[in-house]
Amino acid sequence: MIQPQTHLNVADNSGARELMCIRIIGTSNRRYANIGDVIVAVIKEAVPNMPLERSEVIRAVIVRTCKELKRDNGMIIRYDDNAAVIVDQEGNPKGTRIFGAIVRELRTVKFY
Numbered sequence: 177m178i179q180p181q182t183h184l185n186v187a188d189n190s191g192a193r194e195l196m197c198i199r200i201i202g203t204s205n206r207r208y209a210n211i212g213d214v215i216v217a218v219i220k221e222a223v224p225n226m227p228l229e230r231s232e233v234i235r236a237v238i239v240r241t242c243k244e245l246k247r248d249n250g251m252i253i254r255y256d257d258n259a260a261v262i263v264d265q266e267g268n269p270k271g272t273r274i275f276g277a278i279v280r281e282l283r284t285v286k287f288y
Contacts, residue, residue, distance in 0.1 A: 177209070178209040178210070179197065179209070180199065182196070182197045183195070183258070184217070184238070184258045185258065186236075186259070186261070186262060187239050187240065187276050188262060188271030188272075188273060188274050189272060190227075191222055191223045191228040191271075192221070192222050192226075192262060193223060194221040195236055196220050197209070197215045197216075198233070200215050201235070209238055211241055211281060212237065212284075213238050214237055215235070215238065217234055217236050217260065219231065219234065234262050236261060236262050236263060237261050239259050239278050239279070240258060240259040240276065240277065240279075241255060242255060245279065245281070247281075253279060259276060261274055
C-alpha cells in the first residue's frame, strides 16, 4: 500500500535510486496504490552523471510492496521493500534493465 509521502526504491537502471510518491494516477480520491498502479513521484536520490536528476518529477509503476498480495489460488506474496520502475508518458520504461523480482500480475495491467 503506497500513499503520498512514501519512499520507494527504484528497480531499474534509469539513474534514480530513491523516489517519493506525491500522487496516485487514477481516480481523484484514491488513498493507496498497489502493485501495477502508476504514480507521480519525485526523485529523492539519483546517481551522478545520469539523465535523471534529483527533484525531477516523473511517473513510475509500482512493482513490489511490503503489503502482501493475495492470488486467487490462495498464495500470498510479500516483499521486503517498496519498489517502482520509472516510465514515460506512454508507459514505456526509461531504463533498459529491471532488477529484482517482478510479479506475474503486471502482465494483466499491460506492463510486460
